[in-house]
Amino acid sequence: MMRIILTGANGLLGSSLLHNSSLAKTYEVLPTSYNLSGNAKVKMDISSNEDVVKIFEGFKPHILINAGAMTNVDLCEDERERCYQVNTKAIEYLSGACHEHGTKCIHISTDFVFDGKSGPYSEVDKPNPQSYYATCKLEGEKILASSEIEGVIVRTILVYGKHTTPNIATWLYEKLKNNEEVSLVDDHHRMPTYSNDLAHAIINVIEKGVLGLYHISGSEMMTPFDMGIKIAEKFSFDPKLISRTNSGVFKQKAVKPKKTGFILDKAISELGYSTTKFDDALDQIFS
Numbered sequence: 001m002m003r004i005i006l007t008g009a010n011g012l013l014g015s016s017l018l019h020n021s022s023l024a025k026t027y028e029v030l031p032t033s034y035n036l037s038g039n040a041k042v043k044m045d046i047s048s049n050e051d052v053v054k055i056f057e058g059f060k061p062h063i064l065i066n067a068g069a070m071t072n073v074d075l076c077e078d079e080r081e082r083c084y085q086v087n088t089k090a091i092e093y094l095s096g097a098c099h100e101h102g103t104k105c106i107h108i109s110t111d112f113v114f115d116g117k118s119g120p121y122s123e124v125d126k127p128n129p130q131s132y133y134a135t136c137k138l139e140g141e142k143i144l145a146s147s148e149i150e151g152v153i154v155r156t157i158l159v160y161g162k163h164t165t166p167n168i169a170t171w172l173y174e175k176l177k178n179n180e181e182v183s184l185v186d187d188h189h190r191m192p193t194y195s196n197d198l199a200h201a202i203i204n205v206i207e208k209g210v211l212g213l214y215h216i217s218g219s220e221m222m223t224p225f226d227m228g229i230k231i232a233e234k235f236s237f238d239p240k241l242i243s244r245t246n247s248g249v250f251k252q253k254a255v256k257p258k259k260t261g262f263i264l265d266k267a268i269s270e271l272g273y274s275t276t277k278f279d280d281a282l283d284q285i286f287s
Contacts, residue, residue, distance in 0.1 A: 003028045004206075005061040005103075007046055007094075008068035010038040012163040013108065016195040017065070021203050030059050034068070038164070047085035049093040056097040063206060064098055066091070066107045069137070073112065076133035077253040087136035088143070095147040104150040106205055111157040111190070111217070113138045116257020120191070120221070123213045123266055131254035145213075152205050154198075157217040157260060161195030162285045168192070172228050173286060176237035186225040187246045189259040191217040194281040197274075204271040215262035219275040227278070234282050 004023070008014045009031030017023045018031060018039050032055065033040035045051045046068050069087055070076060076083035091107065098105045111119075112134035113127035129135045144151045160169035169192075175182050193216065201216045222230075225244050232239040247256070267273035276284070 001028045002062045003059060004030070004063045004065060005055065005059060006031045006065045006067065007033070007044065008066070009033045009040045010035065011067055012159055012161055012165065012167055012195050013067045013198055015039060015163055016161055016199040017067070017202065020196045021199040023199070023203060027063075027206075030055070030061070046090035046094060049096075052090075052093045052097050056101055056103070060101055061103050064094060064103050064105045065202060066094055066105060069108065071133070073131055073133045073254040073256065074252055076136070077131065080132055083132060083136050087133065088139040091140035091143045095144055095149055095151075098149045098151075099147065104152070105144060106152045106154060106202060107140070107144050109141050109153050109155045110134065110137050111155060111260040111262065112257060113141070113155065114257055114260055116259050119189070119257070119259045120261030120263050121215065122263040123215055130257060133254060150211055152211055153213045154202065154205065155213070155215050155262070156193050156198055157262065158190045158192040159195050159198060160192055160285075161281070163195070168224065168227060169231070169282070169285060172231050173235070176228070176232055176241055177235070179238065179241065181241050181243065182228060183243045183245045183249070184223070184225040184228045185247045185250075186223045186244050187258060188256065189221050189223055189261065191219065191221055191261040192227065192278065193217045194276045194278075196281075196284070197276050201267065201271055201273050204273065208271060210270060214267050214271065215264060216267055216273065217262040217264065217275075218278065219264060220278055221261050222278070230278060231282065234279060235286070
């Protein structure tokens with residue numbers, strides 16, 4: 001049976017892969033995380049070469065799914081060394097271990113590698129990161145792309161789904177359910193990605209044996225304000241709890257792209273990728 005190491009096993013994507021896809025039923029999976037809790041069976045700090053070498057030596061994986069990252073974009077501006085270690089240097093360690101063991105690497109990246117001035121983007125569009133987080137993620141991509149291993153880079157956008165840690169959909173749902181007011185920006189346009197869709201896309205990456213770069217996201221362009229209104233309408237919450245604002249009101253440390261979104265043609269044609277509509281995903285998450 002094919003052996004797979006999964007990093008970031010306690011995160012939203014890691015949980016979707018383990019519990020809402022065929023991964024754990026089809027393959028021998030070693031779920032790892034920085035913290036030994038939740039889904040993780042083994043503690044592995046991907047920014048520690050010693051940890052990476054030890055786990056690879058013991059498990060000898062055929063595939064690595066690297067869903068581990070430091071994703072708090074504003075915190076990355078403050079904690080630059082940690083951001084660099086987790087989002088860039090770790091890819092060097094993981095690539096080295098993959099090369100040593102003949103392991104294929106599936107690496108998760110982000111739409112933030114683009115500047116947000118001309119989205120939606122295809123795989124051939126040139127990145128132009130605007131934050132330290134995005135710069136480190138792009139450098140990680142470059143390390144993998146220039147290595148001699150078999151690699152797949154999967155870029156994604158604003159992942160949401162059912163999880164113990166809040167994400168934009170579950171956070172909005174709880175706020176509105178509890179009659180709490182929220183201010184949501186209407187000038188940041190993204191294509192939010194349902195975590196189960198992303199998990200199924202990664203399964204297809206494995207089964208079809210593809211290599212290279214793929215853009216995986218939802219198919220609906222929305223702002224956080226749009227998402228809030230849709231959730232309010234869906235569950236009969238009071239839409240008056242939502243106030244419309246713009247990103248200029250918030251003092252944030254990191255520059256975030258105004259409009260990203262992905263052109264999904266390559267994923268659809270080569271992976272058979274399909275998306276769940278936001279409305280249907282809400283049914284699945286909150287049923």
